[in-house]
Amino acid sequence: MTPPTPSSSSSSARPPVGGMKPPAQKATGTLDLLMDMEMPVLVRFASTRMALRELLALEAGEIVEFRRGPEDPVDILVNGRVVARGAVVVVQGNYGVRIMEICSQEDLVRRPGLARPRQEETE
Numbered sequence: 001m002t003p004p005t006p007s008s009s010s011s012s013a014r015p016p017v018g019g020m021k022p023p024a025q026k027a028t029g030t031l032d033l034l035m036d037m038e039m040p041v042l043v044r045f046a047s048t049r050m051a052l053r054e055l056l057a058l059e060a061g062e063i064v065e066f067r068r069g070p071e072d073p074v075d076i077l078v079n080g081r082v083v084a085r086g087a088v089v090v091v092q093g094n095y096g097v098r099i100m101e102i103c104s105q106e107d108l109v110r111r112p113g114l115a116r117p118r119q120e121e122t123e
Contacts, residue, residue, distance in 0.1 A: 043074050043095075
């Protein structure tokens, strides 16, 4: 196959200047790079607030109580944001979480931080 002559080639058929990809291809390439990025994933069983005085008075063997039952779903956070909820399971002797609910993209975009605050977090 012979290379096109300058008079017969269109500007869209030319290779991009400086080796850059056209915008659509560049966006896909960037997304592909991000897909291998590792994100911190945290499972939150419960949370509470305590006065500094109470924290400093804690001793080994004491119990901190939470307003959450063992059957209640746990929060799954990615990069500090609630993205899903699930049930704790044990798989071959290790903890795991069975995903029960995934927060909508709308919740994640419109409400930074927590997608939907749980009752004990708002008190």
